[in-house]
Amino acid sequence: MTRKRADTLTPPLQRLLFGTVALFVTGMAVAEAPRDGRIGYVMVERRWAVYSEDDLDTACPDGFNGGPRDQFSELFPTDNGQQYTELESRLMREGRQAHPTTSKDPFPYYDAQGLISYGLNLDNRIGPNDLQSPAGIEGIDNQVYRAVGCIDGYRYKGAVWQFDTSDMLENLANRFVIELAGVDDFHNDDEVTVTTYRGLDGLHKDATGTLSAGGVQRVDMRWGQPFIYQIQGKIVDGVLITEPVDEFKLIWSMAQNIGSYQLFQGFRMQIELNPKSAKGLFAGYVDIDQWDLNLNTNWTTHFQSYGHVSQPSLYRAMHRLADGYPDPVTGENTAVSSAVEVSFIQVHVMRPPEDVKVARTD
Amino acid sequence: MRRLLNLVRIPLLIVVITGGQPVIDIDAAAADAATTGVARKALQYWQPPGRPEQEAYIEEPLPPGFQVIVSPLEGPVFADSSGRTLYTWPLRVQRNGQAGDRPGRPSSCTDEVLQVSAGLMSPYPAGLLLPDLDRRVSCIDVWPPVIALEDAEPLGKWSIIERMDSARQWAYDGQPLYTSILDQQAGDVRGGTKMLSGGDAGVLRKPAAPTSLIPPAFGVAQSSTGRLIVNKNGYSVYSWDGDEPNQSNCHGDCLTYWTPVPAPENVTEKGGWTTFERSPGTKQWALRGKPLYTFNYDPDERSFMGADVPGWHNVYTQRAPAPPEEFTVQDGDFGGQVLADSRGRTIYLYNCIEDTFAQLACNNPGTTQAYRLAICGDGDAERCGETFPYVIAPTGASAASPLWSVMAIDPDTGRSAGPGQTDALHVWAYRGEPVYTYAGDPGPGTLNGQGLGEFAGTRNGFRAFFLRDIFQDSEFRRP
Numbered sequence: 001m002t003r004k005r006a007d008t009l010t011p012p013l014q015r016l017l018f019g020t021v022a023l024f025v026t027g028m029a030v031a032e033a034p035r036d037g038r039i040g041y042v043m044v045e046r047r048w049a050v051y052s053e054d055d056l057d058t059a060c061p062d063g064f065n066g067g068p069r070d071q072f073s074e075l076f077p078t079d080n081g082q083q084y085t086e087l088e089s090r091l092m093r094e095g096r097q098a099h100p101t102t103s104k105d106p107f108p109y110y111d112a113q114g115l116i117s118y119g120l121n122l123d124n125r126i127g128p129n130d131l132q133s134p135a136g137i138e139g140i141d142n143q144v145y146r147a148v149g150c151i152d153g154y155r156y157k158g159a160v161w162q163f164d165t166s167d168m169l170e171n172l173a174n175r176f177v178i179e180l181a182g183v184d185d186f187h188n189d190d191e192v193t194v195t196t197y198r199g200l201d202g203l204h205k206d207a208t209g210t211l212s213a214g215g216v217q218r219v220d221m222r223w224g225q226p227f228i229y230q231i232q233g234k235i236v237d238g239v240l241i242t243e244p245v246d247e248f249k250l251i252w253s254m255a256q257n258i259g260s261y262q263l264f265q266g267f268r269m270q271i272e273l274n275p276k277s278a279k280g281l282f283a284g285y286v287d288i289d290q291w292d293l294n295l296n297t298n299w300t301t302h303f304q305s306y307g308h309v310s311q312p313s314l315y316r317a318m319h320r321l322a323d324g325y326p327d328p329v330t331g332e333n334t335a336v337s338s339a340v341e342v343s344f345i346q347v348h349v350m351r352p353p354e355d356v357k358v359a360r361t362d
Numbered sequence: 363m364r365r366l367l368n369l370v371r372i373p374l375l376i377v378v379i380t381g382g383q384p385v386i387d388i389d390a391a392a393a394d395a396a397t398t399g400v401a402r403k404a405l406q407y408w409q410p411p412g413r414p415e416q417e418a419y420i421e422e423p424l425p426p427g428f429q430v431i432v433s434p435l436e437g438p439v440f441a442d443s444s445g446r447t448l449y450t451w452p453l454r455v456q457r458n459g460q461a462g463d464r465p466g467r468p469s470s471c472t473d474e475v476l477q478v479s480a481g482l483m484s485p486y487p488a489g490l491l492l493p494d495l496d497r498r499v500s501c502i503d504v505w506p507p508v509i510a511l512e513d514a515e516p517l518g519k520w521s522i523i524e525r526m527d528s529a530r531q532w533a534y535d536g537q538p539l540y541t542s543i544l545d546q547q548a549g550d551v552r553g554g555t556k557m558l559s560g561g562d563a564g565v566l567r568k569p570a571a572p573t574s575l576i577p578p579a580f581g582v583a584q585s586s587t588g589r590l591i592v593n594k595n596g597y598s599v600y601s602w603d604g605d606e607p608n609q610s611n612c613h614g615d616c617l618t619y620w621t622p623v624p625a626p627e628n629v630t631e632k633g634g635w636t637t638f639e640r641s642p643g644t645k646q647w648a649l650r651g652k653p654l655y656t657f658n659y660d661p662d663e664r665s666f667m668g669a670d671v672p673g674w675h676n677v678y679t680q681r682a683p684a685p686p687e688e689f690t691v692q693d694g695d696f697g698g699q700v701l702a703d704s705r706g707r708t709i710y711l712y713n714c715i716e717d718t719f720a721q722l723a724c725n726n727p728g729t730t731q732a733y734r735l736a737i738c739g740d741g742d743a744e745r746c747g748e749t750f751p752y753v754i755a756p757t758g759a760s761a762a763s764p765l766w767s768v769m770a771i772d773p774d775t776g777r778s779a780g781p782g783q784t785d786a787l788h789v790w791a792y793r794g795e796p797v798y799t800y801a802g803d804p805g806p807g808t809l810n811g812q813g814l815g816e817f818a819g820t821r822n823g824f825r826a827f828f829l830r831d832i833f834q835d836s837e838f839r840r841p
Contacts, residue, residue, distance in 0.1 A: 097741035173833035223697035251462040257834040258813040259696025297813030
C-alpha cells in the first residue's frame with residue numbers, strides 16, 4: 001500500500017470549500033452519476049488526525065510525554081541499587097492502568113500547544129480552545145489533537161499512526177464499508193443516503209500488490225449489525241457531507257484478537273469522492289470511556305510502549321480536555337472532539353439476497 | 363445535534379429447499395436458539411447425552427506404567443499408572459528471552475525456588491521480587507518430573523534423559539515429561555492444552571498425546587468445544603441429517619454448496635472412518651457412518667458457518683461435555699458466540715503465567731492472587747469482586763461434566779477457602795479455575811472485558827469464553 005504524507009492525505013476539504021480549483025476539475029471529471037445511483041467504498045487508511053507539520057518547539061515546547069517504559073524508569077530508578085517488588089512496580093502500574101481513577105497521575109502532561117490541526121467545526125462556533133485548519137479555517141474542534149499531539153506515536157509515521165492502519169488492514173473484523181445510494185449527480189447532490197457495513201472480504205490488489213479499486217465486499221448481515229447505520233447526506237462540489245449522528249460505532253480493532261470500536265457522538269463524514277477512491281475526515285466527539293477500553297484491551301502496556309503512550313496519563317488528559325456530551329448526572333463532559341483521517345477505494349458492495357439457496361436434494 | 367441514526371436490521375434469510383420442504387429462516391432460528399441457550403448448545407456444541415464418542419488414536423508400544431486416557435476435552439493423552447496426564451514443555455521464545463525444554467536435553471524445570479522476575483516479557487525489567495515470596499514453590503513442586511525406574515529402558519519415541527541432579531526422567535519425542543499438581547483425577551488436563559497459544563501467553567505446557575487415528579486427508583483442531591475435524595487444508599468438514607449411513611443423498615443443487623470429501627480407492631477403514639461409493643468410481647469419506655463434506659462458502663479455515671444451515675453439522679472426533687445447565691450461549695457483539703451465565707452475561711476466564719524461567723501458572727486459587735487482583739481491582743479484593751465477580755453456583759449445585767466444578771473461594775484473598783470456612787463463596791469453576799463475569803458488560807452479548815490485562819489478557823488478564831469466533835479464532839486459542 002502506498003503511504004502518503006499526512007498533510008497530503010488529509011482531505012483539503014477546507015480548500016475545497018473555499019474554492020480550490022483543482023478539486024473542481026476532479027469533480028467535473030466524475031460528475032456523472034454512478035450506475036443505479038449507488039457506489040461503494042472500503043476503508044484502507046484510518047488514523048487520528050494530528051497535525052504534525054508544525055515546529056515541535058511550537059507544538060510541544062516541553063517535549064513529548066513519556067510512555068510506559070519512561071514512566072517506569074522514572075518511578076523505579078535502578079542506579080541507586082534499590083530492588084523493587086513486582087507488587088509495588090509492575091503490578092501497581094498495571095493496576096493503575098486498568099483503574100486510572102484510583103490514584104492521581106504523578107507525571108506532568110504536555111498538551112499540544114499548536115494552533116493548527118485537522119478537523120471540522122463540530123459545534124458551529126469559534127471558541128477559545130478551537131484550532132485553525134491548515135487552510136486557515138477557524139473553529140476547528142479537535143481536542144484529541146491537544147491530548148495526543150505530544151505523544152510521539154500519534155504523530156506522523158509514529159507507531160500508533162502506522163498500526164492504526166496496518167492493523168486495520170490485517171484484521172478482517174475491521175473491514176469498514178460505506179455505500180452511497182440515491183446519487184443522481186456525483187458532483188452535487190443534495191440528498192444521498194450513506195449506509196455503513198462491516199465487509200467480509202479481503203482487499204483487492206493489482207499485480208504489483210497495490211490495493212486497487214474494483215473489488216467486491218460482501219457485507220456482514222449476520223454478525224455486523226452493530227455497525228450498520230443509515231445516514232443522510234449531500235454531495236457538495238464532489239465532497240460527501242453527512243448529517244451528524246449520535247452513538248456511532250466505528251469498528252476499530254487492532255491485531256490482538258480483540259473486537260473493538262470507537263464510539264462517537266455527533267459523528268459525521270466529509271469525504272472527497274472519486275470514482276475509484278475517496279478520502280477525507282470522519283469527525284465527532286469520541287467517547288472517553290470507550291477510547292480507554294479500546295486502548296486497554298487492544299494495545300496493552302507492551303504495545304503502548306511502542307508509541308510512548310501512557311494510558312493512565314492519557315485517560316486523565318482526555319477527561320481534562322473533554323468538550324462535549326456532559327453526563328446528565330455529574331455534568332462532566334464524557335467525550336472529546338476529534339477527527340479521523342480516512343481513505344477508501346471503490347468496491348462493489350454485495351448484500352445477501354433475500355432468498356439464498358444453500359442446499360437442495362433431488 | 364440532530365439525531366438521525368437509523369439502525370438497519372435486515373434479516374439474513376437462508377432458505378433450504380429439501381424436496382419441497384418449507385422455507386426456513388435460519389436467522390430467526392438462531393435467534394430463538396440463542397435466547398433459549400440450552401437447546402442451541404446441546405444441538406451444536408456439546409456432546410449429546412448418551413453418545414460417549416471418543417477420539418480414536420494410533421496405538422503404540424508403551425513402557426510399563428504408562429497408559430492412554432481419552433480426556434473429555436483434549437482427547438487421547440498419555441498418563442502414568444495413576445492416571446495423571448503427562449505433559450511436555452517445549453522451548454519457546456518470549457519477548458526478551460526463552461523458556462522451556464530443548465528436545466533431547468536435560469529438563470529446565472528444577473527445584474530452585476525462584477525469587478525474582480526474569481524480564482522475559484516487555485516492558486518490565488528483570489530482577490523484580492516476586493509476590494508471596496514466603497509461599498513460593500519450585501518448578502518441580504508444580505511439575506513433578508516423571509522419573510524412570512532404574513531398570514526402565516527406552517521404547518520407540520519414549521526415551522530417558524538424565525536430569526541435572528542425575529535422576530532419570532522419561533521423555534517423549536525427546537521432550538522431558540512431567541505431571542501436574544493441578545490434575546485431580548484421571549482424565550484431568552488442567553496443566554496445559556492442545557489449543558493454540560501465542561508467545562505472549564507464556565511458554566505453556568502441552569499434554570503429551572498419541573497420534574490421532576484419522577486418515578491423512580484430515581486433521582483435528584482443538585477448540586473450546588472439542589476436537590474439530592478439518593480437511594487437509596484446514597477447512598471444516600460437515601455432516602448432514604439428510605444422509606443415510608454410508609450413503610449420500612446430497613446430489614444436484616446440493617453440490618453447489620457442499621463438496622463431498624473424496625476418498626481414495628483403497629483405504630484401511632479404522633476408528634469409525636469408512637468410505638463408500640457415492641457414484642460409480644467416486645468414493646467419499648464418512649465418519650461413524652456420516653458422509654463428510656466441505657462447505658463451498660466457508661470463508662476461512664476452521665469455520666462453523668456451514669453448520670448455520672439447518673440439518674448440517676460440524677464434525678468432531680469428540681465434543682466437549684456440556685457446561686452446567688444454568689449456562690447459556692449468546693451471540694457476541696463482535697461476531698461469534700460466547701458462553702454466558704444464566705442472565706446472559708459473558709463468561710470470562712483469567713489467564714496468568716508468571717515472568718520467570720519456570721513459567722509457573724498464577725491463574726488458579728492455589729497460587730498468588732497478586733496478579734489477578736492488580737488487573738481486576740488495582741490490588742483491592744473488594745473492588746475486584748465488583749469488577750469481575752465470580753459466577754456463584756446455586757446452593758447444592760454440582761456439575762455432571764468433569765470439566766466443571768463448584769469451588770469454595772475465600773472472598774478476602776481469592777485463594778481456595780479453608781475447610782469449613784463459613785464465609786466462603788461457592789463459585790463455578792472450569793478446569794479448576796473460577797469463571798467470572800464483567801461488570802462493564804451492559805447486557806447479553808457484550809464482551810467489554812475481553813482482553814483486559816497484560817498482553818490483551820493472554821498473559822495476565824481476562825478473555826471471554828468463546829465457543830465460536832468469526833474473526834479472531836479465539837475458540838481455538840487458550841484459554
